[in-house]
Amino acid sequence: MKTLILIFTLLLYPTQDETMKDIGTAMKAGSSKELIKFCNNTVEIKINGESSNYSRSQAEVILRDFFNKNSPKSFTYIHQGSSPEGLKYTIGRYTHNDGAYRVVMFIKKIGDNYLIDTLNFSQE
Template sequence: MKTILAAVILVAGQSVINYAAAKENAVVVGFQRDLDEQLLRYLKNGQAKALVGHFNSSVNLIIEKEEGHYSKFQSELILDDFFRHKKVEDVKVVQSVAANNGGARYVVYQLKTSQKTYRVFLRMIRVDDEFFISEVRIE
């Protein structure tokens, strides 16, 4: 009888833990989707300053084969110049993937301008409970 009671308590406890983990995962997935949509709006509207607000303290920035490691301020100037010369017509999410350990995320957008269509790759790293962009590629 004690064995059955212990098994019931163990199963019930595990169910509570699984429910809590599933609920937390759903919140994280919802947050990630919201962040993806927010970043999409910034790209679509050419809002370099708002986009840079989600950057890590420094970022790898690759734009049309020009590559470097820049501060947030430098990145904002470079992206602002890109958006000023390339009028964005449309942006859509192509792919959004979270790493298995939850420490990184990758989002790929298709950014269409009047002259060319680009693939925009964002790599985000998790710091505490927030994601910050650590790499931007516009190719």
């Protein structure tokens, strides 16, 4: 019985690795609709030094515009880590038809979910 409960719990709550994989898939697809599912209720988005805090619905519009202007070719993680306070971070590379962006994400565990708190795109 305990094994069944453990299996059910593992299936019910996504792990950090699953979340990171799904975020990477959304980035590769250039899907603001999918990426926003992994964002906190308020998310800081910084594109080439211009930063602002957005609600999830506003962030989806900003990300959709970014992906439309920079159609994806690929996305790969370069580095992942965490702080002593439990904040996770990733550094990735988003390539598009005209170049590439370095992408830094700060991810917090909120409840049982890992959610993007900050998303920073810097043109390489």
